[in-house]
Amino acid sequence: MIESRWxxxxxxxxxxxxxxxxxxxxxxxxxxxxxxxxxxRDVLExxxxxxxxxxxxxxxGIVAWVGDTEKSIGIRTELDALPIxxxxxxxxxxxxxGVMHACGHxxxxxxxxxxxxxxxxxxxIPLNAKIVGIFQPSEEKxxxxxxxxxxxxxxxxxxxxxxxAQHVEPALPIGTIxxxxxxxxxxxxxxxxxxxGHSGHAAQPHKHPNPIIATASIINYIYKFQIxxxxxxxxxxxxxxxxxxxxxxxxxxxxxxxxxxxRTFNETTRDNTHTILTRYIxxxxxxxxxxxxxxxxKGYPVLIxxxxxxxxxxxxxxxxxxxxxxVPKRMGSDDFAYFSQKVPSFYxxxxxxxxxxxxxxxxxxxxxxxxxxxxxxxxxxxxxxxETVGTSIS
Numbered sequence: 001m002i003e004s005r006w007x008x009x010x011x012x013x014x015x016x017x018x019x020x021x022x023x024x025x026x027x028x029x030x031x032x033x034x035x036x037x038x039x040x041r042d043v044l045e046x047x048x049x050x051x052x053x054x055x056x057x058x059x060x061g062i063v064a065w066v067g068d069t070e071k072s073i074g075i076r077t078e079l080d081a082l083p084i085x086x087x088x089x090x091x092x093x094x095x096x097x098g099v100m101h102a103c104g105h106x107x108x109x110x111x112x113x114x115x116x117x118x119x120x121x122x123x124x125i126p127l128n129a130k131i132v133g134i135f136q137p138s139e140e141k142x143x144x145x146x147x148x149x150x151x152x153x154x155x156x157x158x159x160x161x162x163x164x165a166q167h168v169e170p171a172l173p174i175g176t177i178x179x180x181x182x183x184x185x186x187x188x189x190x191x192x193x194x195x196x197g198h199s200g201h202a203a204q205p206h207k208h209p210n211p212i213i214a215t216a217s218i219i220n221y222i223y224k225f226q227i228x229x230x231x232x233x234x235x236x237x238x239x240x241x242x243x244x245x246x247x248x249x250x251x252x253x254x255x256x257x258x259x260x261x262x263r264t265f266n267e268t269t270r271d272n273t274h275t276i277l278t279r280y281i282x283x284x285x286x287x288x289x290x291x292x293x294x295x296x297x298k299g300y301p302v303l304i305x306x307x308x309x310x311x312x313x314x315x316x317x318x319x320x321x322x323x324x325x326x327v328p329k330r331m332g333s334d335d336f337a338y339f340s341q342k343v344p345s346f347y348x349x350x351x352x353x354x355x356x357x358x359x360x361x362x363x364x365x366x367x368x369x370x371x372x373x374x375x376x377x378x379x380x381x382x383x384x385x386x387e388t389v390g391t392s393i394s
Contacts, residue, residue: 012117016379017372019043020110021092027081027099027106030141033060036079040113040135047117057152058145060137065158066119067130071393073386074132074160074343075115076146076336077108078139087366102368104168104352109135111166111378115386118379128390132158136335142190142299144335155342161393162309163345164385165336166378168370169327170362172351177317177381178327179348181310185303186263187270188333191238191277192295193218195245195285199254208252209289212245215256218284218292219243222260225276236264236273237331263331265302303337306344309389313346316388317381323351346385350378 019039028036037053037060044051044064055061060079065072086093086100094100112133119131134154137145154160172178195215200208222238238260245256262277264270278294285292318324327349339345352374361368 009118009121012114012121013376013379015117016110016114016375019113020106020372020375023109024090024101024106025092025095027094027096027101028079029083029099030080030138031060033079033137036060036109037062037135040109043113043117047120049116049120055134055136055149056154056157057148057150058137061145061149062135063154063158064116064133064135065130066116067127069127069130070159071129071161071390072132072159073129073389073393074134074155074158074163074339075112075382075386076134076136076163076165076339077112078105079109079135079137079145080140081105082140082364084364084366088369090369100366102365103140103363104370105139107168107370107374107378108166110375111382114375114379115382118383129161129386129393130159131386132160139335142297144300144338146335146338150338150342155339160343162389163336163339163343164382164389165345165347166350166381167334167347168352168363168374168378169349170352170368170370172325172327172349172353173323174351174354174371174373175321175377176323176325176351177348178325178351179305179310179314180327180329181305181307183265183302183329184305184347185330185332185334185337186236186265187267187302187337188299189262189270189274190297190299191240191258191260191262192297193258193281194293195256195258196291196293197252197254197256200252202250202252205252210252211256211290212253214285214288214290214292215243215245215258217288218258218281221280221284222277234265234269235329235331236262236269238262238273238277262296263333265329267302300333300335301337301341303334303347304340305346306340309344309346312392313348313385313388316384320380320384322381348381350374350381
């Protein structure tokens, strides 16, 4: 166990674990986090922690704070769960059918609550900045709650100068923090393609343009396009996750639908990819006497970790007993990226793998198990971060 000069009160830690259990048992989907939000507000009211509800731009978001200085450090955590049926058999497994906290948001919320309660009940702890806890809805679904909050003015309203966030990481050992300076997580856009042909008898292909044939050419083009333009220093990907068309063997379908994701690490590559896909896919369809509509739903931008914060916090984490390792860029996305585009920000990964936790499941898995042992470490990493940043911001 990592030693801390900021000892977490045993009762607060016990409560934080209980909060985590309740939240895990009662997961809610993006923009539907009403009971989760009410539970968090009950905890805040119990400890007389001031908050604003609903948070700017949202129906379920909460902004709570401790301290009254002009300088503010924001900490973001996520309210929403995923449409997954849990298979863990944990005593606090989800009671909401088909919904699960399979991404560790329950741990993040409990840790932030634990930090706020700890700071509120320990007046002897000097705060060099106001700590603003942001309980954000809809991290898992575009457009994302972060964008809604920022567009509504949350940064200026609360005077936030630095933003922090952490995420559990089953691939790293417990007690380890993963860091990466600069662009860390990819932008994420949704790609939708509908290829229109002409429905008819499969024995008369000369009369009925077949959208399946055109779709095959489009799929081939998308993956060849990636290979042709692949730059090892500027990774990007387009991956199709859905194809739907046709009903039976002897009918040419009216249309075929495709859906996928586009991931990039800079805005130029992102824009160029969008332009090329929307320009050339319809031309490909015309070769087969079909039509193609391309729609790209712009999602989260690139998440950028401030290099100075990364260096400073890495030293502080190491000093306080964490094992700090550099982790590579991730093609995954997080709407914390919107905050990172506005103010200096840092987002780290907190290891959860241990000998006691034998689960090999990763995030977004129905049998993901994050041990309760991570709760004190999650709170501790927040403590280290706010103390370090609080002494450096002006």
